[in-house]
Amino acid sequence: MFTNLNLAIYFLYVLVLLNVVFIAAIYIIKMKNIRKQQMIDRFQWKFRDYLTYLQVNLEGKERLRVPPFSMNAVEKAALQERLNEMIDSFTGGPSQKLLELCDDLGFVTKHMNRLQSRSYRVKVDAAYHLGCMRVKEAVPGLLQFLETHKYNSALFVIARAIARCARDELDVRVMVSTLMMHKKEFSDLLADIIQEANVDHAALFGEYLQSGNPALVRLGLAGVKDYHDPRVASAVYRLLDSKDKEVQRKAVHIYLKSAHFLPRNVLNKLIRHERVDIRLLTIRALTELKNHAYLNEMKEALMDPDRRVMYASAVGLLELGNEGVEVLCGSALEMKGAGRGEVIQGIIEDEIKNLSTKLHDVEHLARYNAIMYTYEKTFDKNKRIYRIV
């Protein structure tokens, strides 16, 4: 008679079998990993001279030679990994010579064939390696692969491979528009990927900034965020009033960083902006500019309703030399009694305390004396003023 116990016993057999299979699989993988590591270690030793040869001959005109001995699959993979790293580390002639070497070693042909494989795993691996080797002929295949790929991490591996292999701006544009079809926001990652392409990035990002597509505008902003070029300032100018808060914040940030001169009307608009983060960005930018022309605006910001803006402005004024310190001390005295004056005075005292520990440095000593002089003159006129020399 078949009972529950019989069923449990059958289930037990299945479980025993599965456990044994799993244990065997784990040990096989472990042994394979150990063996692979040993072969890689041997490779380091065996290829030592060859890798030295590569390093020494990277600059010369002569084409790099392939290793004078045969290699097994693991050694080939290890050599390829090493070459990938070297290609990433060099530019110009040396990089080109390494790419030619990869071709001579048969790596390009091998991965071009693998890109046509039916196995997804093999195709992603091939895409990665073709990208590392900047194989321009791989672009059509990679673009086709990208089009049908679903949205996951490997999508960006293929995108990066396309950027690295890109023949011209058009390849990059097609890659960008294919990725944009996923309707996700990954502008920073995409900007990083595009910067791997051998195209005029500034022109491309500038063009995206002018686009009517918000996703492309965000990509443009991500791309130019570290440019310090007045042309970038004019390109983002129209976005200062963007309704998209994030776009507006980024545009203000880029504008303030790249504009060498801030027109009074723009500055007034930004410093009185309803958003605290915008006002804060503006004050920080003024602090970095260290320009006396903006003294009044920074003084005005000391009365900002948000204390972080007030603090940033006080720090900025301290950076503006004697004039800035005078304005700061004067404002602190004017605002005394309302709490704000005491806070500003505290900031000045902190700076004095901080500088007093670094008086061995002449620059700090001079700064200490200057601040101390103005501070005591403002807050305690009757006290004798000492200068440390």
Add this chain to the structure above:
Amino acid sequence: MRIIEYYLQQDSWLNLLREFLLGYGYLAMFYVIAVTAIYFLIFGLSIRHTLPLKRGFQYNSIKKLSGSEHVPPVSLLVPAYNEELTIKENVRSLLALNYPEYEVIVINDGSKDDTFQVLVEEFQLKKISAIVSDAIKTSKVRGIYHNPEYPQLYFIDKENGGKADALNAGINLSHYPLISTIDADSLLEKDALTRIARVYMENPEDTVAVGGNVRIVNSCTVEDGIVKDVTFPKKLLPALQNVEYIKAFLGGRIGWSAVNGLIIVSGAFGVFQKEKVIAVGGYRGGYPGEDMNIVIKLHRYCLENEIPYRVAFCPDAVCWTQAPDTYRILSSQRKRWGRGNLKNMVEEGFSMVFRPRYKVFGMLTLPYNILFETLNPYFRISGMLAILGYWLLNMTEWKTLVVFGLVNFLSCFILSLGALYIEETAFSRYPKLSDLNKMLLYSFLMFIGYRQIGVLWRLMGHIDFFRNNNTWGTMVRTNFNK
């Protein structure tokens, strides 16, 4: 006559007990089948997602990304309470991360030891009058310290208010849109933050939190805050916790994150969108389990407001932590976890469970957590008593017990094997064959005493909860390299 009546009465009682035990047996059987099915489902998902995850971190160049201007800036929050032994090394390791833009905010939560002096002296910190946001209310901040020579480092000294309160104080001072919580007794791998940033950058709008992988540092060699030589723990308790962590993180969290049902981002290492954390009111103070609580609140907030979101897990971003190596400290930690879990379920879980509005989180994660984590000790203990009853009442025979015992053991053991399979396939962080042998051995030894005592600790945690015992418990720190 009276004797016959007595026996008849006894017999009816016994029959009643038999029927009850039989009914309980059916209930327990369905419970075990359900829990095993969910375990297998999650483990299946974990294994299925291992290779895509591996491809993600293998082919996306982390080295290149760690020098990129496009990775998002992060504020690292390090709450510290009585951490004088490890804080220096921890902060030094955090200041040396391969990451373009970040700040380290250490929060001294009213430590009774020399944590404050150690840090101030080591980094020559001076009190500053920084203005901080008051987005979240916290205990009184005594001072904020900084040294321009370490521009990335800020130190908050505040009155004791608990870990959550310390994290909230850190959030108020933080300058960047992403925050990362790190335990003061843990060490981050140099590229861990970049690895998490990669996952975040793939979908920054939707990603509200990303959890890192926590591994056990006991017995590893640590130099200058960097884990140089990875070794399997030599002591029994850390060794058992090691295999337990591998199973929970690799076997569990990969699968849960695949269905966006992750209920916890470990307090030892996780990254969050600051804006969302503030929107849910910051960390819940006054009780342990704040790391689970914040994730539950994020799920609730996003689902109720129909905000597309995901809570991701990044297994290649590794944080090394010290595991308790004495019975006293381990039991204290586990009771605290049990208490925190129950509190979270009472406070948040019960109101969300089995409500379709909360999608996978309400329909799978929470039922699993309540039935199989929170109520687990009650089923386990009553199950043991029932087995005793079956044996005393002659309702079963040894063969049945052995068969069902083995089925239970092997179906649980295969889950440990699944986690080791993921470890070896994708990470293989323990290079020696002997380490694998030990991992298998301790995966087996977990079933002999360790799991059972874990159930007891959890139950004691529940008792503490009902008795309103709200202390943190015993936690003793030691130097790394021990």
